[in-house]
Amino acid sequence: MLHRHVIWRVILLILVLTIILSLQRLPIGQYITLGISPLISTLHAPARWWHDAGLWLQDREQLQEELITTRNTLERQTALIQQGKSLAEENKQLRQLLKITDIHGYQWRAAQVLGRSPDKKSQRLILQIQSQADDVVVSSSGLVGLVDQSLAQTAVVRTILDASLAVPVTILDSPLAALIRGQGDHLLVDFIPMEQAPAVGAILQTSGAGGIFPPGIPVARIVRVEALQGRVFARIEAKPTAHWQRDNWLAIASRIHPKEP
Secondary structure, three states, X not given: OHHHHHXXXXXXXXXXXXXXXXXXXXXXXXXXXXXXXXXXXXHHHHHHHHHHHXXXXXXXXXXXXXXXXXXXXXXXXXXXXXXXXXXXXXXXXXXXXXXXXXXOOEEEEEEEEEEEOOOOOOOEEEEEOOOOOOOEEEEOOEEEEEEEEEEOOEEEEEEOOOOOOEEEEEOOOOOOOEEEEEOOOOEEEEOOEHXXXXXXXXXXXXXXXXXXXXXXXXXXXXXXXXXXXXXOEXXXXXXXXXXXXXXXXXXXXXXXXXXXX
């Protein structure tokens, strides 16, 4: 009895499907396709995900390469800008050096600074130039020192802050005559009576006495004048007018000896 009910239900289901198909006039293959399309979509999902992940990784690598390329370009442009600024500053220094080289009787040459001594008491410089001992070294703003020794194509410079160097100085249009000596980080002016002491801010320049330093080169600016009890001479401190700690180019003056007849 149960089998009969099952058979009738199957027959009834077949009839219903036949009627639906005849009414819609659709091929049965399309119904099969519609029926299994969710399964096919589910099976294709991992492949689509893998494809999309590959595209994402490819785009990410491309973005990283573009980022690295852009960063390298910016670094090169920054380096070129810095190089341009350095060259402009060096050109400015060289133009200013030309103003000092008007002093006659000396051969003037520009020299690049290679290094600076870490010892503040010696204040030595190394220049890229072939020179001779006691050649005068100046910057665009004043006296730097003397060439101490020359090695191959380099010259070691003893600056005016070195305690072993004394420079004869004066003040423009005055009879003042004194010596200025290095003290490591400042200068002391010797042999100036208190009543002849210059005012703070006065500029001392080379007097030309002794025949080593050309006359008229700015040396130092007075920063302190102190009267010492029981002493005739004042204690006078000064600072160099030259800023060789930051200059990349300096000028060297070699005395021109007159030719013998």
